[in-house]
Amino acid sequence: xxxxxxxxxxxxxxxxxxxxxxxxxxxxxxxxxxxxxxxxxxxxxxxxxxxxxxxxxxxxxxxxxxxxxxxxxxxxxxxxxxxxxxxxxxxxxxxxxxxxxxxxxxxxxxxxxxxxxxxxxxxxxxxxxxxxxxxxxxxxxxxxxxxxxxxxxxxxxxxxxxxxxxxxxxxxxxxxxxxxxxxxxxxxxxxxxxxxxxxxxxxxxxxxxxxxxxxxxxxxxxxxxxxxxxxxxxxxxxxxxxxxxxxxxxxxxxxxxxxxxxxxxxxxxxxxxxxxxxxxxxxxxxxxxxxxxxxxxxxxxxxxxxxxxxxxxxxxxxxxxxxxxxxxxxxxxxxxxxxxxxxxxxxxxxxxxxxxxxxxxxxxxxxxxxxxxxxxxxxxxxxxxxxxxxxxxxxxxxxxxxxxxxxxxxxxxxxxxxxxxxxxxxxxxxxxxxxxxxxxxxx
Amino acid sequence: xxxxxxxxxxxxxxxxxxxxxxxxxxxxxxxxxxxxxxxxxxxxxxxxxxxxxxxxxxxxxxxxxxxxxxxxxxxxxxxxxxxxxxxxxxxxxxxxxxxxxxxx
Numbered sequence: 001x002x003x004x005x006x007x008x009x010x011x012x013x014x015x016x017x018x019x020x021x022x023x024x025x026x027x028x029x030x031x032x033x034x035x036x037x038x039x040x041x042x043x044x045x046x047x048x049x050x051x052x053x054x055x056x057x058x059x060x061x062x063x064x065x066x067x068x069x070x071x072x073x074x075x076x077x078x079x080x081x082x083x084x085x086x087x088x089x090x091x092x093x094x095x096x097x098x099x100x101x102x103x104x105x106x107x108x109x110x111x112x113x114x115x116x117x118x119x120x121x122x123x124x125x126x127x128x129x130x131x132x133x134x135x136x137x138x139x140x141x142x143x144x145x146x147x148x149x150x151x152x153x154x155x156x157x158x159x160x161x162x163x164x165x166x167x168x169x170x171x172x173x174x175x176x177x178x179x180x181x182x183x184x185x186x187x188x189x190x191x192x193x194x195x196x197x198x199x200x201x202x203x204x205x206x207x208x209x210x211x212x213x214x215x216x217x218x219x220x221x222x223x224x225x226x227x228x229x230x231x232x233x234x235x236x237x238x239x240x241x242x243x244x245x246x247x248x249x250x251x252x253x254x255x256x257x258x259x260x261x262x263x264x265x266x267x268x269x270x271x272x273x274x275x276x277x278x279x280x281x282x283x284x285x286x287x288x289x290x291x292x293x294x295x296x297x298x299x300x301x302x303x304x305x306x307x308x309x310x311x312x313x314x315x316x317x318x319x320x321x322x323x324x325x326x327x328x329x330x331x332x333x334x335x336x337x338x339x340x341x342x343x344x345x346x347x348x349x350x351x352x353x354x355x356x357x358x359x360x361x362x363x364x365x366x367x368x369x370x371x372x373x374x375x376x377x378x379x380x381x382x383x384x385x386x387x388x389x390x391x392x393x394x395x396x397x398x399x400x401x402x403x404x405x406x407x408x409x410x411x412x413x414x415x416x417x418x419x420x421x422x423x424x425x426x427x428x429x430x431x432x433x434x435x436x437x438x439x440x441x442x443x
Numbered sequence: 444x445x446x447x448x449x450x451x452x453x454x455x456x457x458x459x460x461x462x463x464x465x466x467x468x469x470x471x472x473x474x475x476x477x478x479x480x481x482x483x484x485x486x487x488x489x490x491x492x493x494x495x496x497x498x499x500x501x502x503x504x505x506x507x508x509x510x511x512x513x514x515x516x517x518x519x520x521x522x523x524x525x526x527x528x529x530x531x532x533x534x535x536x537x538x539x540x541x542x543x544x545x546x547x
Contacts, residue, residue, distance in 0.1 A: 011460065015458075054453060054454060055453035055454075056453060056454055056456070057453055057454070057455045058456075059455065060455060060456045060457070060458045061455045061458065062458045062460060063457065063458065063460065065459070065460050065461060065462040065463075066462075068459045068460075157454050158456075158457070161454060161455070161456040161457075162456055162488070164456075165456045165490075166488065166490035167490070170490035170491065173488055173489075173490045176458075176460055176461075176463075177460065177461040177463060177488075178458045178459065178460060178461065178487065178488045179458075179459045179460070179484065179486050179487065179488065180486040180487060180488045180489075181488075182488075183486065400455065402455070413455065415457065430459040431456075431458075431459055432457045432459075433454060433457070434454060434455040434456075434457045435453070435455075436452055436453050436454060436455050437452050438452050438453070
């Protein structure tokens with residue numbers, strides 16, 4: 001919101017004036033009311049298996065139109081390249097033949113699903129929904145931190161935050177025209193229906209498959225099903241008959257054409273993955289391969305989320321699209337390369353080290369914040385399994401004023417834009433999830 | 444940098460400003476210009492617009508088709524003609540009903 005010289009950034013000027021007109025006391029009172037309503041609604045986030053409140057900060061993060069144009073184009077480009085990569089990976093693997101990516105990237109990944117080799121979805125889309133995490137670097141430029149093309153979550157917070165802000169602070173929206181986010185559920189439904197097999201009727205039957213109410217993202221599963229107007233089902237509600245998937249209803253079985261799955265691949269079908277899974281539908285993969293049902297996002301997309309794959313995405317963009325990447329990656333070391341591993345081991349206390357298959361911040365070690373003992377354990381793990389890790393420098397992220405007890409204070413933020421691929425085009429939701437750190441920003 | 448809730452964070456509403464056109468400046472202008480802005484896209488947030496309500500269920504306006512095939516799972520249970528069902532006395536249902544009517 002503020003430039004280094006203390007002046008208000010032009011993008012924030014109108015909001016700043018509107019907030020100043022409100023006064024801190026009134027602003028704080030309404031903010032506390034918002035926080036209470038979030039608790040009442042049960043809007044929470046998972047913390048190591050424990051549900052915790054996911055509070056909204058009432059000072060919005062503002063992105064200028066011109067900058068969003070670039071973000072949107074960059075996210076779209078990335079999704080298109082990853083679509084081409086996944087299609088190639090499960091078909092001819094031309095990128096390996098041409099030396100763009102090493103074969104070991106694929107053969108060593110636990111995310112590649114052999115059962116899906118040769119499979120092509122009806123409308124060619126594997127990444128129906130994506131969340132590409134971005135951060136601003138020290139120069140103020142957006143960079144990609146990681147790709148999420150399996151089951152990116154968080155869009156329910158985008159919708160809920162906007163709803164809460166519109167109700168709690170309607171006058172702020174008069175300051176400048178802000179783009180809507182409420183059309184997301186309709187766009188999502190359209191993208192899912194566009195993915196339906198040819199055998200589906202005029203209006204394909206779409207369901208949201210949830211692991212159940214104990215899942216940390218259940219709030220999101222139920223909200224998306226409700227706002228799309230489709231059924232929220234658990235695995236026990238679905239049954240396979242003759243390589244088709246049906247939903248049990250009080251009026252009998254009803255055929256399902258598209259399943260928006262919010263369950264990890266390894267639990268989806270006990271015939272193919274974990275035989276002890278109670279969260280899957282036996283025969284689901286057979287039904288997919290027979291072309292009678294589509295699962296979104298496609299099974300096997302995890303290789304696109306692999307943080308080692310992430311390091312190759314700029315090359316994949318050049319290879320598949322013949323374009324230069326619009327949004328650069330954060331600089332990253334591939335620890336499977338001996339020289340990189342050696343350098344990272346030397347600088348462990350100043351880098352961020354991440355497992356390639358982690359998500360939600362799990363398993364990350366932040367060198368400057370780690371104890372000597374933690375770094376010692378990490379060192380052994382990196383030496384034992386270099387393929388399993390990447391390393392990045394600590395990025396000095398941008399801050400946005402955030403209301404804390406003492407008043408508005410700068411806090412670090414990131415951004416997860418959400419994109420939907422209907423097959424005809426990639427649409428990026430004009431908004432996205434801004435997550436804000438609780439701890440004070442380094443000054 | 445950890446911003447997610449796993450380290451105690453929260454979230455913010457993210458406002459993407461609409462490109463605007465000012466009366467005397469022709470095409471799309473920077474967001475810093477603020478006199479009488481006119482948005483050049485039509486997806487502008489209106490806090491008074493209640494067309495999007497997360498508790499509305501679009502299915503209320505929809506008629507859901509149910510497939511005839513395959514047979515419902517419940518078809519495995521043989522259908523029983525209610526006329527053939529005997530009551531506790533062993534008499535057919537209609538007979539038992541008549542008996543009750545007579546008793547009243």
